[in-house]
Every structure is written in C-alpha cells, then in structure tokens.
Amino acid sequence: MAVLEEPIVDLQNVSVTFQSGGKSLHAVDKVNLQINKGDIYGIIGYSGAGKSTLVRTINLLQRPTEGKVIVGGKPLLELSNAKLRQARKKIGMIFQHFNLLNSRTVLGNVEYPLLSQSISKADRRAKAKELLDLVGLSEFEQSYPEQLSGGQKQRVAIARSLANDPDILVSDEATSALDPKTTDDILKLLKRLNQRLGLTVVLITHEMQVIKSICQHVAVMDEGKIIERGDVAKVFANPQQALTQNFVDSSANVTEALAQIKADQGLQSLSPNERLLFLKFRGQATKQSLISDLTELYKLKANILFANIERISDTSIGYLIIVLSGQSKQLADGINFLSQHGVDVKLLATEKKGDQADVKTNIS
Ligand SMILES: Nc1ncnc2c1ncn2[C@@H]1O[C@H](COP(=O)(O)OP(=O)(O)OP(=O)(O)O)[C@@H](O)[C@H]1O
Numbered sequence: 031m032a033v034l035e036e037p038i039v040d041l042q043n044v045s046v047t048f049q050s051g052g053k054s055l056h057a058v059d060k061v062n063l064q065i066n067k068g069d070i071y072g073i074i075g076y077s078g079a080g081k082s083t084l085v086r087t088i089n090l091l092q093r094p095t096e097g098k099v100i101v102g103g104k105p106l107l108e109l110s111n112a113k114l115r116q117a118r119k120k121i122g123m124i125f126q127h128f129n130l131l132n133s134r135t136v137l138g139n140v141e142y143p144l145l146s147q148s149i150s151k152a153d154r155r156a157k158a159k160e161l162l163d164l165v166g167l168s169e170f171e172q173s174y175p176e177q178l179s180g181g182q183k184q185r186v187a188i189a190r191s192l193a194n195d196p197d198i199l200v201s202d203e204a205t206s207a208l209d210p211k212t213t214d215d216i217l218k219l220l221k222r223l224n225q226r227l228g229l230t231v232v233l234i235t236h237e238m239q240v241i242k243s244i245c246q247h248v249a250v251m252d253e254g255k256i257i258e259r260g261d262v263a264k265v266f267a268n269p270q271q272a273l274t275q276n277f278v279d280s281s282a283n284v285t286e287a288l289a290q291i292k293a294d295q296g297l298q299s300l301s302p303n304e305r306l307l308f309l310k311f312r313g314q315a316t317k318q319s320l321i322s323d324l325t326e327l328y329k330l331k332a333n334i335l336f337a338n339i340e341r342i343s344d345t346s347i348g349y350l351i352i353v354l355s356g357q358s359k360q361l362a363d364g365i366n367f368l369s370q371h372g373v374d375v376k377l378l379a380t381e382k383k384g385d386q387a388d389v390k391t392n393i394s
Pocket of ligand 1: 079
C-alpha cells in the first residue's frame with residue numbers, strides 16, 4: 031500500500047536502561063524513530079542489539095526509561111490506564127514462538143482477544159472465522175495448536191493479532207523459527223495484509239532476506255542505537271556502515287564462502303605468483319568484462335572459487351573470490367586495473383615471503 035507522509039509511530043529520544051548486577055545496560059540508547067502509516071518497516075541487527083526492547087516500547091510492553099512514545103498521534107506515556115488499554119488494542123503483535131493457548135482450539139485462540147469486548151458470542155465467532163479465512167486456515171478451526179505446523183501456528187497468531195482491527199502489527203522475529211519456504215509464505219501474507227487492510231507492519235529480524243523481500247524502509251541497529259536507516263534499496267545498495275555491509279555480504283553467502291576457503295587446506299598450496307582475491311563489483315563494474323581483460327591485457331589467469339550476485343532493487347552487487355596467477359609486476363598492474371575500474375579489491379592471501387611456504391591470510 032502507499033506509504034503516507036504521516037508518522038503512525040513516533041519514538042522520540044527513547045532509551046531503555048536495565049539495571050543488573052549493579053551495572054546499567056543501555057539496551058536502547060536515545061533512539062528517534064518515525065514510521066509512516068502504511069509502511070512495512072524492518073529493523074535489523076544482531077542478537078542483543080536492542081531490537082526487541084525497542085519495538086516493545088511501541089505498545090509499552092516495555093516502558094522507556096526516558097523519551098516519548100507517540101502512536102497514532104497519542105502520547106502513550108501520558109494516557110490513563112483505560113485509554114492506554116484502548117490504544118494498545120490497535121497494536122497487534124506476533125512472536126517467534128507464536129504464544130498460542132494450547133488448551134484452546136484454533137478458533138478459540140482467535141476469539142480470545144475478543145472475550146473482553148462487548149460483542150455477542152455469534153459476532154465474536156463470525157469475526158474469528160472471517161480472520162481464519164483471511165489467513166487461509168478455515169479448515170483448521172477445530173484443530174488444536176499442537177496439531178499444526180509452525181507456519182500454520184504463525185497464521186493463527188496473525189489472525190489472533192488482527193482480532194481488534196489493529197492499525198499496526200509488530201512482528202518480533204516471527205519467521206525465525208520457520209523454514210525458508212514457510213518464511214516466504216508468512217512474509218507474503220504480511221504483505222497482503224498491509225495492502226488489503228492498510229496495516230502498518232513493523233518487523234524485527236536478523237536476516238536481510240526478510241527485509242529485502244517485504245520491507246520498504248529499514249533501520250540497522252547496533253548496541254541500542256540506530257546506525258543507519260532509509261529506503262531498503264538505497265541502504266543495502268550503498269551501505270555506509272560496516273555492519274550494514276556485513277548483512278549484505280552474508281545474504282550473498284560471501285561470509286560462508288570466506289569461512290570455507292579459510293578452512294580449506296588448498297589455500298596452503300598458494301605459490302609465490304598467486305594471489306587470493308576477494309572482488310566486489312557494483313554499478314558499472316558489473317557490466318564490464320574485467321576478468322577476461324585481465325587475461326588479455328596482463329596475461330593473468332583467474333581461477334574462480336566463488337561467484338554470486340546480490341540484487342537489491344535495480345542495483346546488482348557482484349562478488350568473486352579468485353586465485354589470480356601471473357608474474358608479480360603483472361599481478362600488481364592487474365589488481366590496479368581492477369581498482370581503477372571501480373572494483374573493490376581485497377587481498378585475502380598471498381604466499382608468505384621467506385624460507386617457509388606458509389600462507390599469509392587476511393581472511394577475517
Ligand atoms: N528485562 C531485561 N533485563 C535486563 N536486561 C535485558 C532485559 N531485556 C533485554 N535485556 C538486555 O538488553 C539487550 C538488548 O536485548 P534485546 O532482546 O532487545 O536485543 P535483540 O536485538 O532483540 O536481540 P535478540 O534477537 O537476541 O532478542 C541485551 O543485552 C539483553 O540481554
């Protein structure tokens with residue numbers, strides 16, 4: 031759905047400090063975050079970055095130590111308990127482990143949030159059935175959670191989170207326990223709900239694929255702070271922070287390939303006229319035949335150990351890990367040639383000079 035220029039979530043200077051063992055831990059540190067109505071906003075970071083703590087301030091499941099939490103124009107910290115309860119109903123939440131009631135049927139789980147509403151039993155039932163239909167689980171209304179797969183359980187949790195017609199859905203690692211195909215199905219469902227119901231989705235994850243597949247905007251979090259944010263394609267196509275770059279690299283399986291190459295004994299046989307290189311191509315550089323130019327212009331041979339392309343919106347980032355071999359002057363000239371053509375070149379390993387034929391590596 032179209033994102034409106036109207037913040038539905040407005041966190042101003044929000045901090046959460048925990049006291050443990052006589053020490054203060056700044057789980058969230060003076061964060062400002064505005065999320066517009068209709069957006070699908072992803073927050074990415076490694077474990078412990080503060081993502082859960084931050085999103086839990088949106089419905090005051092976690093009260094901030096300082097700052098303002100304004101949701102739908104209302105300053106939540108200033109509301110009476112009754113008004114806060116009403117405001118919270120407009121913020122649905124789903125979790126990694128679904129949090130379903132095992133003693134209740136699927137239908138019973140979806141009806142549960144409506145029990146405190148003053149609506150008739152028939153209307154409550156009709157609403158729950160409608161929601162189960164929306165998430166594609168009508169046939170399972172009399173089943174119990176333990177009879178369902180992980181993906182189905184998450185669909186029940188999504189239906190339940192929609193019972194009070196929320197404006198915002200907060201997803202706390204909702205796909206982390208699911209396999210890739212089921213993850214994809216759940217993300218598509220969230221996208222469909224965003225488009226059909228105009229639901230604003232705020233999701234946290236440690237996986238870039240999740241962000242790439244449905245989010246319009248992203249914030250990268252580290253040590254309680256947002257270190258980079260913006261349009262998903264812009265942030266990931268041109269990361270300004272090393273951590274953001276790490277997410278892009280691991281999404282392209284580069285991190286894994288580097289670890290494998292490091293562990294590989296074949297690396298030990300690098301000879302003095304060989305260089306192990308990590309090349310990153312972006313923009314124009316992905317469209318040129320630079321590797322074959324190395325052979326023609328510098329008589330160098332390139333043995334490709336790993337190749338991949340990460341597509342982010344209309345930008346491609348190419349990754350190559352190669353062993354380049356040739357005479358040392360030409361190796362230096364060839365590497366220079368690549369750099370001059372906009373390729374990011376990292377020398378991963380070279381034979382160590384001296385008596386021993388050890389390999390010196392830069393793979394981190
Ligand atoms: N109730 C609490 N009391 C004390 N420390 C806490 C509490 N909740 C979270 N923390 C700490 O705050 C920091 C941020 O935790 P948080 O769960 O928000 O991170 P996260 O990015 O969501 O990571 P994860 O994905 O592992 O949950 C961590 O160091 C965590 O141990």
